[in-house]
Amino acid sequence: MAPSPPVDLQLAHDHGLSTDEYNQIVQTLGRSPTFEELGVFSVMWSEHCSYKSSRHFLRRLPTTGPAILQGPGENAGIVDLGEGLAAVFKIESHNHPSFIEPYHGAATGVGGILRDIFTMGARPVASLNSLRFGAIDHPRTSQLVKGVVAGIGGYGNSVGVPTVGGEVYFDSGYNGNILVNAFTLGIARADRIFRARAAGVGNPVIYVGSRTGRDGIHGASLLASREFDERSEELRPAVQVGDPFTENVLIEACLELMQHDLIVGIQDMGAAGLTSSSVEMADRGEAGIVLTLDDVPTREEEITPYELLLSESQERMLIVAKDGCEEAVKAVFDKWGLQAVVIGEVTDDGLFRTIWHGEEVVRIPVPALTSEAPVYERRAEQPSDLVQRQQLDLTAFPLPTDYAEVLSTLVTTPNIASKEWVYRQYDSLVGGNTVVQPGSDAAIIRLKESNKGIGISVDCNSRYCALDPYRGAAIAVVESARNLAVSGAKPVALSDCLNFGNPEKPEVMWQFTQAIDGIRDACEALELAVVSGNVSFYNETDGRAIPPTPTIAMVGILEDVTQHVTQWFKHTGDIIVLLGETHEELGASEYLAVIHEQECGVPPMLDLEREKQLQQICLQACRERLFSSAHDVAEGGLAVALAESCITNPHSALGARVSLQGDLRPDALLFGESQSRVVVSVQPDRWPQLQELLQSDGLPHTVLGEVGGTELEILGHLKISAASLRNQWRAALGRQLT
Amino acid sequence: MLAKVYVTPKKAILDPQGKAIALSLHALAYAEVGEVRMGKYLEVQLTGLSHQQAEQRVEEMCQRLLANSVTEDFRFEIVEE
Amino acid sequence: MLAKVYVTPKKAILDPQGKAIALSLHALAYAEVGEVRMGKYLEVQLTGLSHQQAEQRVEEMCQRLLANSVTEDFRFEIVEE
Amino acid sequence: MKWGIVTFPGSNDDRDAWYCLEAVLGQEAVLLWHKDQDLQGVEAIVLPGGFSYGDYLRAGALARFSPIMHSVVDFANAGGPVLGVCNGFQILCESGLLPGALVRNRSLSFICEWVSIRVETTRTRFTSACSAGECLSIPIKHGEGCYVADTDTVQSLTDNDQIVFRYVNETGAAERAANPNGALHNIAGVTNPNGNVVGLMPHPEHAVEALLGGEDGRKLFTSVFI
């Protein structure tokens, strides 16, 4: 085996550590670190594991509430569902790996988030994903989309967790950095939550799951460097490849294990594998941990202790068992054909220690890797060109002559076109709980154990965020909440995935802090808590950062799942009503971007009080079963929302005849994206009751017209066959992805 | 002319299929079986190329499409039929 | 000892993967490409067998597990390393 | 009536089939572990959907050798009703209990959607409660559901009335456009000569509750016990 290289400042730099950080390490240890220790520090102090640039600002987010059982800090957040049940959920990014190898990158992203959920004792019951790709005509986009979607399906379908929703956007801002954010929700018994704690001196530390290979080792550049170049090509770090079959049995085995009283703590091995899992468990348990690396099951010969500590091989878990329960634990995993090996024990010395060939190669105080890791309050500065990009002079844009033409162009633009091409490749039914499949504003699943249901929606309009990160992030929160409210699910908590560029750049840091404040203010107004999340920085290529993308995954509850509502028109003769008001707002709209090829102006203004009022009304109307359909107005504005109400029924199209009042520019009236608006349809005999509700509450609303016929007609503006519009809308994405 | 292309998972890359197949063979009492690796085998019909051109074109096809350079190795042979 | 096993789709069975690859190759302007067939290539490590035993054992593995007689043909070679 | 649902490692819809039978249809249902041989006296068996052994090598190829399959084969040969759904259908073909094989979808991609299938024969244990020509709305979710068999096999399937379901359009016609995966003659399910072993790609256990999109799948199960 090749000898470890000498540890010096240069090597520290190769590991991505700054000079100050290296000095802090030497100071903490009172000596220079070993090669293995340097590796451990470099991963534990990496942005990914330490949140060193974001931690300070994340403290601003509201994280508590009556229904919140677990906020940020554990593997996932937990919400109380009542009746002794809890929802465990989190969203996580797998952006960089997915760009390098779309299939395996996306697949292992799904595998990783699943482990975060079942490690807490929850059975995963629903996954969603939020995807961002470059311009659809960019040479790499098509292959990336196909690879990512196949990877999400390939893993999720096989592992047996339904993929019930998500979002996909295309924007040239992602040409060099795609985003793959994966969300999973699991159901646990509120009194049977498991946490990632190492406690009880002498308790055995047990390694379970796949063997360790050289997958995704972080010191890639290093291993390929001078000291090692006699090592052959195969010894280079390898991309992680997921094994959904192993994950499938790992889930069953872990959930079965948790039925018995055998373990103290359990943690998945995610980023920085063995190192972060054991260090985090020791940290949470305020204990120490010692591992004998020689006992770690390996896939290849000649793996070094450095590689064992940093490998990111998939489908592995770390368990702290009760002393004496080793055999019982092994028996459970053996039943499922999995390996369980004791590799260490819990200590009281507060140290992370690892032994290799009888020698101590790592000896680090646990807090040095966690609470005492560097935290940066980086400089934030508004981008110099922002004000200029926010300018918008509508008089510069001539009114279109054919609005029907504009509408069909909009419903076939990749960001609005049907995502059926994507979600039909996902098993959205396994588990037998899917009440509303992909295709409506929110996914709805039922709880077998009760009458309740859960609604989930992921949203972020990154064009809004690029032009105003504060308002854009606030809108992401209210839109995902609105998607739930119009579906009958009361929003309770969210998980956020904050995707940004290089935080060492003041403009990026400014976008980040603005987005945090936007999320905070929207959450406080709507009484929502952030219970889990993930930060992904350095989404940047050749100095070009992605548009700020704070993806919001919102979870809501239906007390009675049969009260859910879908977005498409149901019956001829139903009355169509617009809830909310339309203003002359075309800034940052899909209409400007697609029809006038301009991405400028400010996003629509947001009145949080009005939004709250709207959502409460929608929830009450759903409870009283007043809506035949309800669909929030988003990209493409009112005309597109009406069109979607006509054409998104999975089986067929249904026409409508409406007239829009208002002395706005027609294009703003039709395609403006004013917030806090919902298109609903109501059976005539229920309209009086709804009208009374709206009037007593003083929510602005307008009767637009009536459902029926084969055409969508917006009097004085357009008339178009609903069936043909539906066909164009369904075929558009697949056609453009050739 | 026929190109026989063999695409195999890189040595250090996990091969879940090979692993599962090996386990099943053991279960079927083929104790003699050690590691199993599973890859792809492609037969590509070619026309109107010299052997040398074929060599160079197929090499290129493998790099561009037939093999995933991140996870797979490839080798091929050109045979006249 | 190593068994190299080649599993190919029967001529009668349509091979959508091979077809798709041929199309992509044409799209990449490899006009010389005719039909493409895609099959599996397995490498099975063997220990403690005579060459003859290996021949007979691997034949059996193919018939029982590695190939599906309805849709696939197989052939293999045993190589000493 | 007592049903057994086999859990292979990687089975996914085993719990769904159990819930369908036990909770929705009020049957007694037990999960049978793939390593066991004892069928616990069940009177009907379901080989569920999912990805047994990850579908590695070929869907169903590895599961077929699980110890429990010996008992399932004996049970089937003795005339016991056996239903193979999706991966279960693939396992039945791999183990020779049903003719033909299932290969990659023509589109090469996984497909999850509700489809319409037409009942071609009511003489099987799982279609006796249906009427011939009746169309059922049932979801499919598979990547390897393209049914293939050689010409002689197809001929004998036709001659012996062994084709049980075909994919059809909304008017009940088995046209090409209604074929989601390229299956030969739109075949969605087949049976053995006896009619006691049935395999199909669609998931009847996922079409038994109105709340979840439809109840047409019930008939396949009620056929056995009513």
Ligand SMILES: Nc1ncnc2c1ncn2[C@@H]1O[C@H](COP(=O)(O)OP(=O)(O)O)[C@@H](O)[C@H]1O
């Ligand atoms: N990547 C995806 N995976 C699964 N479903 C998706 C994906 N992208 C979009 N969908 C589904 O397509 C429908 C439309 O998506 P979208 O237009 O983003 O909805 P909304 O604008 O209401 O948030 C939703 O039901 C969504 O769940």
Ligand SMILES: [Mg+2]
């Ligand atoms: Mg919406």
